[in-house]
Amino acid sequence: MYYVVTGAAGFIGSNLVKALNQQGISNILAVDNLTRADKFRNLVDCDIEDYLDKQDFLDKLEGGDFAGSLEAVLHQGACSNTMEQDGRYMMANNYRYSLSLLDSCQDEDVPFLYASSAAVYGAGRVFRESRECEAPLNVYGYSKFLFDQVVRRRLADASAQIAGFRYFNVYGPNEAHKGRMASVAYHHFNQYRATGKVSLFEGSGGFSAGEQQRDFVSVEDVVRVNLYFLEHPDLSGIFNLGTGRAQPFNDIAVTVVNACRRAENKPALTLGEMHVQKIVEYVPFPDALKGRYQSFTEADIGALRDAGYDAPMLDVAAGVGRYCERLLAGP
Numbered sequence: 001m002y003y004v005v006t007g008a009a010g011f012i013g014s015n016l017v018k019a020l021n022q023q024g025i026s027n028i029l030a031v032d033n034l035t036r037a038d039k040f041r042n043l044v045d046c047d048i049e050d051y052l053d054k055q056d057f058l059d060k061l062e063g064g065d066f067a068g069s070l071e072a073v074l075h076q077g078a079c080s081n082t083m084e085q086d087g088r089y090m091m092a093n094n095y096r097y098s099l100s101l102l103d104s105c106q107d108e109d110v111p112f113l114y115a116s117s118a119a120v121y122g123a124g125r126v127f128r129e130s131r132e133c134e135a136p137l138n139v140y141g142y143s144k145f146l147f148d149q150v151v152r153r154r155l156a157d158a159s160a161q162i163a164g165f166r167y168f169n170v171y172g173p174n175e176a177h178k179g180r181m182a183s184v185a186y187h188h189f190n191q192y193r194a195t196g197k198v199s200l201f202e203g204s205g206g207f208s209a210g211e212q213q214r215d216f217v218s219v220e221d222v223v224r225v226n227l228y229f230l231e232h233p234d235l236s237g238i239f240n241l242g243t244g245r246a247q248p249f250n251d252i253a254v255t256v257v258n259a260c261r262r263a264e265n266k267p268a269l270t271l272g273e274m275h276v277q278k279i280v281e282y283v284p285f286p287d288a289l290k291g292r293y294q295s296f297t298e299a300d301i302g303a304l305r306d307a308g309y310d311a312p313m314l315d316v317a318a319g320v321g322r323y324c325e326r327l328l329a330g331p
Contacts, residue, residue, distance in 0.1 A: 004070060005074045007076035016223055031051075078143075166242075167217070257274060
């Protein structure tokens, strides 16, 4: 019996594979698209049973090759580029692919855990798993939104667990391959190490420079929530997965800079001191993001808590600080 992890060589997928290994699970079928081959590095320290290309896996699944041989599917594979303009590709990759997996899992009574996104909420100010709060700003958000609507319609008659997680701003190890779509924590770390400075956006959306706020969540917490639901197959639904607390981008910058300074045996600085020393600088808000940018996100995690998940979530100081220590330690 296989545990299938799609997007297994990606950011969250590879962290899930590693966490399954730590629980003694290695009968894992890793599914991904290695057109960008450098992602393989994320699986080097993992134990898997087999690897299949995404399309090969889908063909075999729909052909019945895996009938009776799947323990659970953790579906993390998706195009997560919020700037992607090819709507046909986005819908085929994020919507149709997910729908095929859902159908197969329901036919076989297999638990299906999948990645949704806070992008479904768009520019709203209420982030609750409710239709009136949802208005995506881009085709990425729409692809996730549309699949969530299918799930909602099917939950009442589901034959096995269906659990979707609306990830907020996730950061952590194994995201280097994401390029410009990697977390702000990752980019700030590399900026500071290369130039001694970090750059944030000037004010936008009613917020002053660097004070745009997001719900930044560590991949450690994302993995823990996925494993909790895997251990509780009676739990189904769509759940926000964030910390429940919005924090400004300036907090990320301060945490990253001070983590690096600590490694250099230098004293910590306040944000004001970083401004004076021109360590933290602000750049014009990009035209390409105007009208497509979430200046504020904060997960309502009431549904997650009601499902019994009561572990505390890492805040920026703890989570990003720990992430920087990992980056400083090297590969």
